[in-house]
Amino acid sequence: MKSYTPEQIIEQLRQIEQEEQIKIIYACESGSRAWGFPSKDSDYDVRFIYVRQADWYLSIFEKRDVIERPISGMLDINGWDIRKALNLFRKSNPPLLEWLQSPIVYMEPYRVTEEIRRLSPLTFSPRSCMYHYLHMAKGNYRMYLQGDQVKIKKYFYVLRPVLACQWIERSGTMPPIAFETLVEALVPAGSELRAALEQLLIRKKAGDELDDEPRITLINDFLEEQIASYEQIARAMPASGEDRDQQLDALFRTALQEVW
Known part of the structure; x- marks a missing residue:
């Protein structure tokens, strides 16, 4: 290419x-x-x-x-x-x-x-931006991460908007654009989830194909919990700047x- x-x-x-x-x-x-x-x-x-x-x-x-x-x-x-x-x-x-x-x-x-x-x-606007990222996370999760075999690289396209929602909830500001910055700020160091995300990122940067593989239950559980939570939280966020x-x-x- x-x-x-x-x-x-x-x-x-x-x-x-x-x-x-x-x-x-x-x-x-x-x-x-x-x-x-x-x-x-x-x-x-x-x-x-x-x-x-x-x-x-x-x-x-x-x-x-x-x-x-x-x-x-x-x-x-x-x-x-x-x-x-x-x-x-x-x-x-x-x-x-x-x-x-x-x-x-x-x-x-x-x-x-x-x-x-x-x-x-x-x-x-915290509310409109959170809804934007929530909609992105829900759509990509529904399309790519259902079932026993999933497109592994698509985890990034759900994780990033979910972490963006977390950032908006905690700071009320526009989230950083870099995925690694969001992970470092929001996912506890030493946790199983942090280790799983860092391993995914290593593979992505190394050029691995990251196509269909068995779903990563730990990450799926985290995403489902967060998406459900932000469905409720988004409604209470400030409406506009x-x-x-x-x-x-x-x-x-x-x-x-x-x-x-």
Whole structure:
């Protein structure tokens, strides 16, 4: 499978800027590479936020506010217009909040992204984010981890959102993006569960296939208990962050002025 250097990915992003007549204000890696458990065949999930020239926004018509490119090899690139991104940001959209703290940043040439990041704790909604992660955990558990034989690598795609729910419950903040950080913070050192998770991660990083194998009862029991618990806990979480609409409007205008 083809791999990509950061320079090659940036070159692709520059090409999109030219083709679409946009400016990318932020581009990062999302998905398993950012979470810290990529497979040998994991795609490069590149996500970006872009700004168009001011006249584009001065229209009575709704326009497409997403740019997507067909997956090529292992490269999956798409992005959101800044107005779409800021509207999702005010709703505490977890994928966007994850982008903003990705450990793999390809482009951040303007100050506006740091301004958005600075407002993140103020707009964060514990309830909506917990429901997002809970929904992800339930769906992946139901699809991949039922039965005596399960897709072992899919444990990560249930464990991470479950641990994210734990983080939100305990701290009321956006959880870290890295899986290992969540494990170290939330799973007691020396416990059987911690040992099982660390062994899974070692195998994943070593490039093991981690396909169908007997279910790991210890982990399944933990996940079922946690999912059932957070079904109840999520309802009692605070509903929303502070109203920052005026600041987000100002950020939008600032971005147009800074970029163009």
